[in-house]
Amino acid sequence: MSLALPRLTGRRRVLPGFGLSLGISLMFVSLVLLLPMTSLVGQLSGISLAEYWAIISDGRVVASYTVTIGAAALAALVNAAFGLLLAWVLVRYEFPGKRLLDALMDLPFALPTAVAGITLATLYAGSGWMGRLLEPLGLQVAYTWVGIALAMAFTSIPFVVRTVQPVLEDLPQEVDEAALTLGASDATAFRRVILPHLWPALVTGTGLAFVRSLGEFGAIIFIAGNMPYETEITALMIFVKLQEYDYVGASAIASVVLMVSLALLLAINIWQGHFIKRLHGGRG
């Protein structure tokens, strides 16, 4: 093995530790990440395709896909705009409190999701600070679909900000100048010159935010109300099936969620690899 590998890569290894680090990494990846996933296959191999289809296409489950995907799409779109604004302000302007605003961006990643969940639910409930302002206007957020989207947007905003920020930082000043000296307005220059540089990062960040929202659980269940067919997310469906000791049902729905999120992760990785290659002249 150690004799064959250097020939595969065509380069002699100078540094020590290849065998050790490869051993630890492979053992960890197989035992911790991959082995548990085989249990889903094992659990599902006991049922027929028709039974599998019946579980994953059940009306209540399909309603949960609609709620989850719809709310996650809304949250991702809102975050694309909000994240772009924040990245722009944090990179382009100097103002008092900027450092604090920058630090605040990571709050949703640092704050446990259950804490975010009970806090948003309390804030937007009818008696909460926000609920008291919004409900007289006919806007109910807590225990509705909007609340789910709000919780998703809260937990995933850093993905967009932190993906767009470094790309915007690396953009040379000449790009701005060239556009403006040619007489373009701010809006036109941004749309025609800046945005084409940013959109690969913006799509990556929004995609990551969307994937995260699809799987989010802790932040959502408190504000969602969890009404079957209306405000029940797919992650909760899995949880409900488990509490009923319906392991096969839980596994079937989980397999759908898992395949969708892994496919999206792969797509984002390929997209990002493609885009990095283009930026660095073919060196990934």
Place this chain on the structure above:
Amino acid sequence: MQRIGDAPAVRRGLIGAAVALSALFLLLPLVAIFAQAFAQGVGVFWANVSDHYTLAAIGLTLFITVLTIPVCLVFGVALAWLVTRFSFPGRRLLQTLIDIPFAVSPVVAGLIYLLLYGRNGWIGGWLDAQDIQLMFAWPGILMVTIFVTCPFVARELIPLMQAQGSREEEAAVTLGASGGTIFRRVTLPNIRWALLYGVILTNARAVGEFGAVSVVSGAIRGQTNTLPLHLEQLYQDYNTVGAFASAALLALIALFTLAAKAGLEWRAARREA
């Protein structure tokens, strides 16, 4: 130098909008946590925090975190060393694989562990026959916590070690240093801050994990309840102040994480200047 969006009105408008929206969506929830926790005064807050079940939950959470961090450290350093110091077939695949925990829903993460190590699973069934129970006990909580936190250290180290390159370590090899010496004297001083930040992120997530842990813990009060599960129970029991007392403790850890990141970035910026 002329730049896009430099007109005072545009500038003020955009900064104003960014600050106002961030205050509303990010700062207000943070303030609300502490306002709720201290709604009935410091005495009640303290009584909630020093409650028997809360202390047990804090203890279990710390225990799990203390065990998780070294595992994630060893894996993170080994993986980062492997993918940044050597090129081999499957290197990119390995880097994609470690992102799996970020893409997998925490509930699904808990479920796959429950299926494998629970009484009906093929490993769990065998363990059950030996009278070993991993699920609905602390080993299960530890296992899923390791699953959800394992990418953090590696993810902090890989870009840094890639950027630094391996020239210094190669020089050490030509001088005859052993692997252990190279790592301790050359690599570690270069990566220690990223390593520290990776540990801080691992800590934040390990302390706060909810979805995966709630599937495998069984949430037995005083026994398998971590702090996030404990606050959920209090909240469901309409003990809002109690729930937010626990939430405030977790929010303090989050604030510490943010401060540590800001501090490390400030340090890096000062070194560059």
